[in-house]
Amino acid sequence: MRYLPKSDSDRHAMLAEVGVSSIDDLFSCIPAEYRLQRDLTVPRQMAESEIVQWFAERSRENAEGLTFMLGAGAYHHYRPIVIDALVQRGEFLTSYTPYQAEIAQGTLQAIFEFQTMICELTGMEVANASMYDASTAAIEAIMMAERVTGRSGAIVARSVHPEHREVIATYAKYQGVPVSEVNFIENGRVDVKALEEALAQSKVACVLIQSPNFFGTIEDVAAIADVTHKAGALLAVSITEAISLGIIKPPAEADIVTMEAQSFGVPLAFGGPYCGVMATREKFVRQMPGRLAGQAYDKQGRRGFVLTLATREQHIRREKATSNICTNQALVALMATIFMTVYGKIGLRELAKQNLAKAAYAAETSGKSAEVLFPGAPRFHEFVIRTKADPVEIREKLLKKKIVGGLPLAKYYPELGNASLWCATETTSRAAMDAAAEAIR
Amino acid sequence: MRYLPKSDSDRHAMLAEVGVSSIDDLFSCIPAEYRLQRDLTVPRQMAESEIVQWFAERSRENAEGLTFMLGAGAYHHYRPIVIDALVQRGEFLTSYTPYQAEIAQGTLQAIFEFQTMICELTGMEVANASMYDASTAAIEAIMMAERVTGRSGAIVARSVHPEHREVIATYAKYQGVPVSEVNFIENGRVDVKALEEALAQSKVACVLIQSPNFFGTIEDVAAIADVTHKAGALLAVSITEAISLGIIKPPAEADIVTMEAQSFGVPLAFGGPYCGVMATREKFVRQMPGRLAGQAYDKQGRRGFVLTLATREQHIRREKATSNICTNQALVALMATIFMTVYGKIGLRELAKQNLAKAAYAAETSGKSAEVLFPGAPRFHEFVIRTKADPVEIREKLLKKKIVGGLPLAKYYPELGNASLWCATETTSRAAMDAAAEAIR
Amino acid sequence: MTTMSTVNAMTEKDLNRNVRKARQQVSQNEDLIFEKSSPGKAAWKLAPLDVPEVDSAALLGAIERTDLGNMPEVSEIEIIRHFTRLSTWNYAIDLGMYPLGSCTMKYNARVNEAVARLDGMANAHPYQPESISQGALRVMKILSDCLIEITGMDTITLQPAAGAHGEFTGLLLVRAYLESQGNPRKKVLIPDSAHGTNPATAATIGYQVQQVASNSSGMLDPAAIEAAMNEDVAAIMVTNPNTIGVFESDIAKIADIMHAKGGLLYMDGANMNALVGKARPGDFGVDVMHLNLHKTFSTPHGGGGPGSGPVACKKILEPFLPTPVVVERPDGSLTLNYDRPQSIGRVRAYYGNFGMFVRALAYILANGPDGLRQTTEDAVLNANYIRKGLDGYYDLHYTGQSMHEVVFSDKRQAKLGVKTMDIAKRLIDYGFHPFTTAFPLIVPGALMIEPTESESREELDLFIDAMRCIAKEVDESPEVVTDAPHNTRVSRMDETAAARKPVLRWTPS
Amino acid sequence: MTTMSTVNAMTEKDLNRNVRKARQQVSQNEDLIFEKSSPGKAAWKLAPLDVPEVDSAALLGAIERTDLGNMPEVSEIEIIRHFTRLSTWNYAIDLGMYPLGSCTMKYNARVNEAVARLDGMANAHPYQPESISQGALRVMKILSDCLIEITGMDTITLQPAAGAHGEFTGLLLVRAYLESQGNPRKKVLIPDSAHGTNPATAATIGYQVQQVASNSSGMLDPAAIEAAMNEDVAAIMVTNPNTIGVFESDIAKIADIMHAKGGLLYMDGANMNALVGKARPGDFGVDVMHLNLHKTFSTPHGGGGPGSGPVACKKILEPFLPTPVVVERPDGSLTLNYDRPQSIGRVRAYYGNFGMFVRALAYILANGPDGLRQTTEDAVLNANYIRKGLDGYYDLHYTGQSMHEVVFSDKRQAKLGVKTMDIAKRLIDYGFHPFTTAFPLIVPGALMIEPTESESREELDLFIDAMRCIAKEVDESPEVVTDAPHNTRVSRMDETAAARKPVLRWTPS
Numbered sequence A, B: 001m002r003y004l005p006k007s008d009s010d011r012h013a014m015l016a017e018v019g020v021s022s023i024d025d026l027f028s029c030i031p032a033e034y035r036l037q038r039d040l041t042v043p044r045q046m047a048e049s050e051i052v053q054w055f056a057e058r059s060r061e062n063a064e065g066l067t068f069m070l071g072a073g074a075y076h077h078y079r080p081i082v083i084d085a086l087v088q089r090g091e092f093l094t095s096y097t098p099y100q101a102e103i104a105q106g107t108l109q110a111i112f113e114f115q116t117m118i119c120e121l122t123g124m125e126v127a128n129a130s131m132y133d134a135s136t137a138a139i140e141a142i143m144m145a146e147r148v149t150g151r152s153g154a155i156v157a158r159s160v161h162p163e164h165r166e167v168i169a170t171y172a173k174y175q176g177v178p179v180s181e182v183n184f185i186e187n188g189r190v191d192v193k194a195l196e197e198a199l200a201q202s203k204v205a206c207v208l209i210q211s212p213n214f215f216g217t218i219e220d221v222a223a224i225a226d227v228t229h230k231a232g233a234l235l236a237v238s239i240t241e242a243i244s245l246g247i248i249k250p251p252a253e254a255d256i257v258t259m260e261a262q263s264f265g266v267p268l269a270f271g272g273p274y275c276g277v278m279a280t281r282e283k284f285v286r287q288m289p290g291r292l293a294g295q296a297y298d299k300q301g302r303r304g305f306v307l308t309l310a311t312r313e314q315h316i317r318r319e320k321a322t323s324n325i326c327t328n329q330a331l332v333a334l335m336a337t338i339f340m341t342v343y344g345k346i347g348l349r350e351l352a353k354q355n356l357a358k359a360a361y362a363a364e365t366s367g368k369s370a371e372v373l374f375p376g377a378p379r380f381h382e383f384v385i386r387t388k389a390d391p392v393e394i395r396e397k398l399l400k401k402k403i404v405g406g407l408p409l410a411k412y413y414p415e416l417g418n419a420s421l422w423c424a425t426e427t428t429s430r431a432a433m434d435a436a437a438e439a440i441r
Numbered sequence C, D: 001m002t003t004m005s006t007v008n009a010m011t012e013k014d015l016n017r018n019v020r021k022a023r024q025q026v027s028q029n030e031d032l033i034f035e036k037s038s039p040g041k042a043a044w045k046l047a048p049l050d051v052p053e054v055d056s057a058a059l060l061g062a063i064e065r066t067d068l069g070n071m072p073e074v075s076e077i078e079i080i081r082h083f084t085r086l087s088t089w090n091y092a093i094d095l096g097m098y099p100l101g102s103c104t105m106k107y108n109a110r111v112n113e114a115v116a117r118l119d120g121m122a123n124a125h126p127y128q129p130e131s132i133s134q135g136a137l138r139v140m141k142i143l144s145d146c147l148i149e150i151t152g153m154d155t156i157t158l159q160p161a162a163g164a165h166g167e168f169t170g171l172l173l174v175r176a177y178l179e180s181q182g183n184p185r186k187k188v189l190i191p192d193s194a195h196g197t198n199p200a201t202a203a204t205i206g207y208q209v210q211q212v213a214s215n216s217s218g219m220l221d222p223a224a225i226e227a228a229m230n231e232d233v234a235a236i237m238v239t240n241p242n243t244i245g246v247f248e249s250d251i252a253k254i255a256d257i258m259h260a261k262g263g264l265l266y267m268d269g270a271n272m273n274a275l276v277g278k279a280r281p282g283d284f285g286v287d288v289m290h291l292n293l294h295k296t297f298s299t300p301h302g303g304g305g306p307g308s309g310p311v312a313c314k315k316i317l318e319p320f321l322p323t324p325v326v327v328e329r330p331d332g333s334l335t336l337n338y339d340r341p342q343s344i345g346r347v348r349a350y351y352g353n354f355g356m357f358v359r360a361l362a363y364i365l366a367n368g369p370d371g372l373r374q375t376t377e378d379a380v381l382n383a384n385y386i387r388k389g390l391d392g393y394y395d396l397h398y399t400g401q402s403m404h405e406v407v408f409s410d411k412r413q414a415k416l417g418v419k420t421m422d423i424a425k426r427l428i429d430y431g432f433h434p435f436t437t438a439f440p441l442i443v444p445g446a447l448m449i450e451p452t453e454s455e456s457r458e459e460l461d462l463f464i465d466a467m468r469c470i471a472k473e474v475d476e477s478p479e480v481v482t483d484a485p486h487n488t489r490v491s492r493m494d495e496t497a498a499a500r501k502p503v504l505r506w507t508p509s
């Protein structure tokens, strides 16, 4: 096997050195009846050229060269070339969690930079090194709010990504976390009145909203924070489109911000790996899950970085840890860090502005033959339309032009009828948007 | 401009530091009438995304996903993934010629390994760090033979790659190097008798042959060496298909071996950059052109490598140098080194054997409806067929199946009629070869 | 014995006299990216907008953001240099042996990276129609089939994002199953040798953790488990081979004990690198287990992630698997099935870390049945070779037969004031990444060494030599070890100070 | 002043007290790949053969090769580690400033690498039909147009593989042209400040080299050229800006002198980074010149190559350009024209280093007219900033106005026994690649410094600081400098011994 750095004579010499006569002697500790006496039934060993060919065929089965007008929590943005050039350096790609700081300063400093940028963008004071994704970050935020407030349960906006709400339900169910939902009003925003009433009825730990929400509508975070804080709960805001932070004020009124950083230079990759983000106020840091890099100094007074506050974590605190998370999404967070560095202070805003303009155009052109739902509240780069035709058919039609159309919403929000969720980013050409508008007609 | 690490305020501060008031002051040394007062007429500055898109469009215009049955000095072989993973490391990609040995040991050791492997494969005693390509290596071999022998001129086999002969002609013409050609016989090999006679007539410095020759036929190097040496000339053997060395004896009887190492993991890239090779006997080393890495020791006795015997080179010897070559094909030589390391002692032979088998099959199937020329001498992985139809038409037909057929030879060897030169490598599927046989019919 | 001040006076040459694997080389310094920023530098450029500009202030009103604070402004070359320089401060598998016990730091083949970046793989949207997702679904299906076969289980979910997430998912399956039987039960048994995620996960699901003590050989004691087992216990979480690298030979008996009282056997599959192709958990009684694709199946650790933690289980647990599940239609095409009424629900959005599935499958295809078995054999051989080589130099706390890793203790060295972490740090000077020191807790001062199959005999010999030299240094000049590392660009960091007053982000000074 | 033994006793800390840009870090050792080989290891695997096996002995007979000697046998991970480790011993632009005068070591953008690897670019066969080569031909055509515009010339060939090859091609054009006029002439004038390739090339073409002395300012002296010029002289080869980084302000006059006697003006374009977008050689009288795409147009040096050396020229030389030439058909499609009866012929096989064309064009597109001009301005600003910063510390042999590079001499330091090469080596300790020391020959002990536009002010300040510190060290403890480098994994090599008894390949011991 070409990955194995041994010849058979190496193996024999080593067996002799170990003092056994055959390799099977080293497996004699496994009771005989459980020792596998046959080949595994997996595909035969392939040449590298065959592997490349096999996946290239799968890649083509998947269709290539598509234009996406589909978002819903996973967005197609241009990925600067430097990202892959850098994350594929073996020193990043093939290194472990930076527990041994003296030979992991590269990873540690990059995490520290990631944490800083996330703070800058979200308006929070501390951010961790990453979570699995936005969905698990959201439930971790709820659990963290429980620890902070000593209360139980959460109210979750119905305009939060449906799959995130499913994940919350899964976690909540088995932990006895009571979770209720609050609906949206005609403009697509959270029904703040209903939220206020619900908060009055139950002393929940947390209110969780998403902004821009699943419909692309930007929530009135300040108003929601107001009623939430009055009720003594924490407000957690989830952001699934990180680019929006380039042109939309951060939810600075929130207590916890969770985010999906996929838009920051991470490939769509059929849903993962992505990069969950969690940020909060400094005073809550000891209730926070996940790894944290902190500044430190060596004996000679040289600045460096270490993983810190590890007493929150499972490898120290075991069942009393803030979370069971261990392996996180480090390399993906590095991609995001590089992306944020490329665009930076000015570029991120300009990028977000292009997204805004593209989506405004797309909504306007689509709006000529379909109803654009949720008027009256600002949007970022997604919008919902209601069409005469079944959205599934529209999708099929567009696919012939290599355009992936909007997501039919009937499954998640049957009350919206023939609704579908569309997205436009800087990668969506005017021609594609015009074709989509045509197909909707 | 996004590559430039300066803000305008940096520029102003620096101008002030330099003591000038505007950047144009620094260009005042250029007489005013020659200072360009307008923008260059080149395409406008593009975003990276646009650049990628522009070249992707050109790439598609070029056709993608082809199967090649075309060789003629440039061969399509599978390129192990590790090659690009390694040569794209900035430490190799963006370093200069290793003149400063203390911070260039990586490049130097790799060159030393390249030189060693080339010696092992060619049967020569020394090899240099690379030449531009096989064509320029060939003429350099002739010039070197002149220096070694003190004689002038060369006899070149007509079965040497036609474009290489053109390059030789260009160089020779302006240097007064008399070059004559020796023809091939029915089996495609050099007419040794004619060569012997030609040698008797003129005291040339060098005989240059190619093996496998342009027709894919393997020359009788020993016989040619015999007559050449008897006449007091040196024998230079050019190898355009490096893979052939896996299963064909090296031209150990030669005095100089030149080679195109493109087959060793180098992309076809429409003809370059490739990697010329030059190897020879130790006694001729001081007449050799090009860079050489040699073993050395530092004060502490640690082994390392340096560029050595530089007194042959232009930067020391100027007009008395063995060649004017300076920049060579270093990174491409590194690709070749990695390729040779991946396949190694056993793999190179097995790879060559697959090529042999593929071409044997292709020749046999093609031979059913066309005449396979040059019978009676062994071939490697190319062969010439004579068809009823015009080879250009056959090519067009095959192109529809994304197969690039053989090279029409009329331009180079009109006497061969409707001949074309075909190639099969490990990347040529049986299906493609069957389709080709079909098209020939 | 040298004193502290002697160490300071020792020249680099003296200090490194026995170091064969490494030297020192100039290494670039690099500030934080924010410290390199200045207004007006930019690495970005957008294509011209092909639709009308919008007035963002008018569109967004008060929520418009106009200032991105301290986000950096730098050029492209500065970015390349910044992250390239940073990278050179890291150790990596690509540079040498990474003998971290329990972490299975094996070779990460570059072909895996290449195929994961193919257009149709990298740019597939999770919600794109199934008609244009067949390639992705096929990858998931074939990987699932392979992992089921390798583990000897009946079914699988690929959704969990890492090992701990897999534990969570697996225990949820247990809980959902028991609940469907009428009682989710209250407790989970966890050996004292377990990894920290095991108890942390059990707690996350609302199970009480009951620790079971290992016996004097560091092994599970069926009698103790028998004693602990009752109708309150949902499951036991067993790592096998366990965290001292020894196969739990009573595993089938333990399964029986659990099953007899209606409990289930969960296996932490972190150590599957000792078993692939040689033994299958499904065959020795395991009901549910997770795999770490970022350990056994070679997906890169990336400085801490991403991982992937598929959960394989027996038929009885199948109805509870997270949604969706990939199923084959009669025509051979694949589809995602969401209609699973008994499902525990989702454990994350979309389908899991798909990019890791591609890499893991590429690894399996590169190996085939013969390669997978050989890999396991080499991994076990390597660990035993190290054990042999270090026997007599370091104390072997438990002497059971080692499989893929071997755990020594610092007992001898501790007597001279040298701890496992000191030895670990000194190993850095010798050009190696340290072994695992943080656990297993049942070995005081553990040196947990897992070479994996990826190490050549040459590299192992250098490691053994380094470890022996360090043992000698501990005897002759312990300060050289307690003061280590000496050859790195920073020495040991003051972690206590860092935690006392944490600075977790840069702020402009 | 410290003595030699003091240097030896100096601790690393003392030695590096002023070094701000670098520290030392552990660095892996690595043997030659042959020393890691052992029979039976393999990194290769072939797909199963889909045609009948052949009996190679029968097919090939006596010429069959059965043994590949000492070719290595290693596994894939060993290859990754081998070359990764080797790479870490190199300095590179990606790591820091590379102030090699005349070499223009600028940023090599990664997008260039990406587009060169697109399937249709990387896998295009040079002989594939033109119908499926339009993309490649378009790249050549647009690049040609851009380079013609940038140089102000009339036409171009992209065929030469590097600068020296371009010189060869350019001089051949001169020769062919003169020949067509009846007399190829005998001599080429070359300033004493020229790069070694200039005289070497002239000799290769059979021209006698007549050196012309620079004047006391290091500049070309029109009077001297006038005196040397006669009907035997084919051309003069001028580098402009010249190799001391100064614009030859009399260039037009020199062109006139040459033209008046029927000779031509060849320009070595190695220093075009000082001119792009600011002045065009075609406008100031140059007849023929080469460009180095691996300098001015950012294609990577790759440890010594590949390069690309297009030759641009005026209309009179067009008939002689190498074949083939890309031409546009009336329908807009592109074709290769081989029918050029006066052509000098080919200078290499196929069409040149096409992969470099792709990269250079990507660079031009990324810059546009504004970016190209700004690039030149920054390059010149950087050189002048360094000049200002080092003035007073090092001797400025010639004081003409610097453009993209500045050349100091070691005059002051040489008095204390410290040579340019010593200063260069000490710069390594400071975390920089040295400047060029080998030429220009008209500056004794030259320190030839070209920062390019790719350096930030911060990096330049570090460089100036390092150079000043070294100047101080020369005064205070010259041995620290003459003994340098101290911080590298090897110190200065004994090059004399290496050349005396050259070992140019590994042999089994």
Ligand SMILES: Cc1ncc(COP(=O)(O)O)c(C=O)c1O
Residues within 6 Å of the ligand: A325, A326, A327, C102, C103, C162, C163, C164, C165, C195, C197, C198, C239, C243, C268, C270, C271, C292, C307, C308, C309
């Ligand atoms: C034995 C064991 N179990 C569980 C885990 C947790 O896996 P992950 O880090 O993928 O969440 C680890 C990781 O180190 C482990 O070693």
Ligand SMILES: Cc1ncc(COP(=O)(O)O)c(C=O)c1O
Residues within 6 Å of the ligand: B325, B326, B327, D102, D103, D162, D163, D164, D165, D195, D197, D198, D239, D243, D268, D270, D271, D292, D307, D308, D309
């Ligand atoms: C002034 C000058 N001319 C010519 C050359 C030769 O160019 P190349 O190395 O591309 O052959 C160089 C290269 O360093 C140079 O600096």
